[in-house]
Amino acid sequence: MPRLTLSMIVKNEEKYIKDCLESVKDIADEIIIIDTGSTDDTIKIAESYGAKVYNFEWVNDFSAARNFALGKSTGEWILYLDADERMDANSIHELKRIIGTSQRVGYYCTVKSIDREESRDNSMSYVRLFANSPEIKFVGKVHEQIVPSLTYCDYTLSRSSILIHHIGYNVSVEDKQKKAARNLPLLLEEYSANKDAYYAFQLAQTYNVLGDDENASMYFKIASESAKLDRQYRAQCYASLALIAHKNFKAPDAEKYIAYSLKVDDKQPFSFLLASKISHRKGELNLAEDKCKRAYVLNQALLVKGLDVVLCVLLDPEEVIYYGLILALQTKNNANYHFYQKELFALYQSRDETNGTNNYEPVQKIFSNSAFSKQEVDAITGLINKNNLNFFLFMLGNNPYKQQVILIVDKLRVNFPDSLEVRKLDARLLEEFGKIDEAIEILESVVKENQTDPAVFFYLISYYLKLGKEDKIKPMVLLLEKYFSHIPDVMTRVRMLKRKLLMLTTVPL
Incomplete structure (x- = not known):
């Protein structure tokens, strides 16, 4: 009997599936692929890795497809992934250790969803590895879950440090909305039949992606009021409500909801950053500065030490550093100003040891409000991205060399239309x-x-x-x-x- 079965459902995943299978080829003894109607090279790629591929007629039910895959899986342990996910190489050792045991256990793994478009990486814990048994079934037409079945069958649920990278959300806003629109009818049907707070949360997230603030707010409120929902999910609901209110200039609601979020869970970097921006808009600069610093310290600790949480929104350090620099300038806080400058230099060095110093030099010209050459204009423009755009605009607005500033702004009009x-x-x-x-x-x-x-x-x-x-x-x-x-x-x-x-x-x- 195989020790580990990789279980997947796919459709037209030629863009992603090769890297997924590559990440587990040395650990998976059996690969079961359920194809729901691919018309590209998905099946061909899967078979090149020795996968057993079965066709399944799509019935608008992800659990039905998952359970069909379980029925074909013969391994003692099941690992389930999506094609746009990759097992972290450093997690293979722990994966081998776990499947070397025989026990009725399901293991939580951290799924880190990378999203460069929003500069936010969501990390959530899901049971993705569990001992195989014919009793175990997925439930839910969409955002399917395995935990209810494991619990019903008296499995022990344990945490692992296994990390899975999810890149499917690292796409354009339009592509995210297409995916959300696809899932919405299934979610509404599932919630109609099962008024579970988890599905209310997923509905809220879906409406949020679609830009429907009214429905997103309604379902975030429903989910946040459920004592059955994990507190980190509830904290995220409150933070999302605060963000919607802040976006719509509803300051009292934004303050109320972000306070609720931090009360429920005071270890979330995103919540502290949002709290800082809410205070900043009110003109409470010192309070904004304190919350920004808290967001940065928490975020760095999570990035360095790793995650042991159900849900966490990680921040791009660059975004927080540049925002912290703006606050330090506005409050004339030299200590924080030098702190963030030092962190910025270290960040550039860590991302590019060869050019880190060269990248930092044009930024120093901006810090000192100096004149810059045409070459430096190009270098500065090349460094500006959505994470630091507001900082550079803030500094350029105060730079006395207006002709040079206009050259940069003209380029920015093209880059950020x-x-x-x-x-x-x-x-x-x-x-x-x-x-x-x-x-x-x-x-x-x-x-x-x-x-x-x-x-x-x-x-x-x-x-x-x-x-x-x-x-x-x-x-x-x-x-x-x-x-x-x-x-x-x-x-x-x-x-x-x-x-x-x-x-x-x-x-x-």
């Missing part, structure tokens, strides 16, 4: 050079596309005043009242603005 902050800085620079009409043109295009930042509207009103375009002021004030009536601070500014306009203009408000 959808960035609101880049266009705002571009408008500010044009204003400084007396090109207010061009600045207005940029911000008017922003208002047509994006109504999420009240600052754009206030900038436009100030530009209209400078050029005496009084007829354009009232429509902009009305838009502020239309889109931001739910934000007390903005409405306070609007009332003050109206009083000033009554004194300065003939605009009927």
Whole structure:
């Protein structure tokens, strides 16, 4: 009898399956592949690794396919993976140790979902390795689970340090939404039949990917209120609710939910970073700085020591470092400023020992507000990414060498065409050079596309005043009242603005 069976269900996975099978070829004694209708080279690749491939007619039920695979698996132990997952090479030794025993146990493994698009790596614990038995069955049409069956059959559930890398979410927003849209009907059907908090959580996550804040919030609230759901899931629900509120400028809700999240679980780096940004928007800079530092320290500890958690959202250190630098500059905290500079240099060195120092040198020019050559303009532009964009815009906005700044901003307009902050800085620079009409043109295009930042509207009103375009002021004030009536601070500014306009203009408000 084989010791370990790798059990998989696949469809059109030629892009991913080779690396998956390569990662376990020296440990899996049997590979069972259930194909649900591939039209590419998936089967051919699988068979090249000695896999036994069986066809299965798709019935809109992931558990049905998984259970069919279990029925074909003869190993004493079952490891189940998806084609877009890879076993970490350092986990093979522990995997060998576990399958060398004979016991009714299911082992939690850490599945780390890499997402460079969002600069967030989600790590979650799932039972992916368990002793084989004909009694064991998966449940759930989608986001299928094995734990209920293992528990019912009196299996012991234990933790392992086995790490599985999941790269399927390291795709564009559009591809994530296609996958979410595919899963949504199955999830709704499953939740209709089984009002389980886990499925409420998965529904919330799915609606979140689809950009449906209303339904995402509804299901996050349902899941967060369930005492049966693991506290780390509940903390993530509250953090997600806080993020939605923060995105929509609902400050009281954002503060309430992030406080709940940290109360339920105070070991989540993402929650502390979000708490920092909520405080930052309120102008509570010292509090924001403290929470940012906490987020960074927690995140580094998890990256270095590893994870022993059910759910954790890991941060890209670069994002936190650059955000910490902005806060340190705003609070004039030299200690933190030098701390983050040191961490940044170490980060660049760790990622590229050869060019780490060379990459850091252009950044030092930015730190010192110095002039830079054309070559350095290119080097700086090449270093800017979505993790550090706001920091560079912050520094460039204060750099006295405006002609050089314009060269960089022109490149950033090409590299980050959808960035609101880049266009705002571009408008500010044009204003400084007396090109207010061009600045207005940029911000008017922003208002047509994006109504999420009240600052754009206030900038436009100030530009209209400078050029005496009084007829354009009232429509902009009305838009502020239309889109931001739910934000007390903005409405306070609007009332003050109206009083000033009554004194300065003939605009009927």
